[in-house]
Amino acid sequence: MRRSVDHKEGRGKSAPLIRCAIYTRKSTEEGLDQEFNSLQAQRESAEAYVTSQKEAGWKLVPNRYDDGGFSGGNLDRPALRRLLDDVEARRVDCVLVYKVDRLSRSLLDFARLIDRFDQRSVTFVSVTQQFNTTSSLGRLTLNILLSFAQFEREIIGERTRDKMGAARRKGKWVGGTPVLGYDVDPAGGRLVVNEPEAQRVREIFRLFKTHRSLLKLVNQLEARRWTNKSWKSKSGVEHVGRPFTKPTLRNLLTNPIYGGKVEYRDTIYPGEHPAIISPALWETVNAEFGARQRKRSDAVRAKQNALLAGLLFCHSCNRPMIATYTAKRGRRFRYYVCQRARRNGWDSCPTKAVPAVLIEDSVVAQLGAALSSEETRRQLQVAEGDWQQFQQGDPAPLVGAVVENILYHGSTGAVTLTLGNRGGQP
């Protein structure tokens, strides 16, 4: 209406008019148990949002864009097509959805749609996810959608490991190769001391304390014909103990199990089993060759190498997502895990974890697209050197300079990137 234009232009102080279109979608498979199943409910929620922004000049357009019975897996939807036509014709300034996945369930399609909106300076808002692509000078928000299905298998594997982790934190024996000095209780589930072997373990610790050399100790043990643990597996297979080598001896001497402890992810917990080495002797020996320090600095290095460390946050818990990894058959699987999920268990957080490669690649791709415009780089005060390095495959300096934070919402796969120049901040 003409009047509203007058209103907009007539008062210099007031915000410009923002014409808002609400898009709703519901597929046929999405049953009644869905949180917000009806198009009407989605619309009402978005209408309320527009009303709440009235002071900022937001106003609903008369057209409705409702796709009932359409999947979010492709863009072949009549109401969406009408909406895109209106975006092209500049009849819309802002598109609202109840949830990101209403617009699209495909990362690629989502990125394309956001791109088309951007080209027409159209803002995209997801009402329940506090998404807003409104850009102001020197700041830019990008939205990415990750598909959960691609890595669900890894997550399931991680959950199993986490259960074992919980048992370890309680000091339980969770299986594995028996070590010299202990047997697995035939009744199962716990370690019992094998006294003759325990005597040897104590002697080995004493010898190391005296000689302070793995090599000397290997030779001594060879002369005594002492070997590592011989044991029989449940299925009856004999494992004959081998002569000690430097690595196997180091493993023995650095194993917290002998001090009555268990180790899980660089943290040592009191074990259920009895110690066979006094904590003092164990500490003295371990201080000698710093194997643990080396191991810990490996973990620190893995964290420092993580591109998004310190920037990535769990949207649900408002807690940082910590870079970590698991090693499996010599291959390292890096991921970021929500601090809350890690501390309080997987059930405490809907986001849980995200594979590092998946999210890092998405962030780098989005950054590359967003900053390909010189104008955007100028607004964000991107250093030309950082941009060149980024293009040559080293994104770390650029990410460090312009990414303020990244919010990841695990249950929707939505990622929000806030960019701005962090200036002289460390």
Ligand SMILES: [Zn+2]
């Ligand atoms: Zn979380």
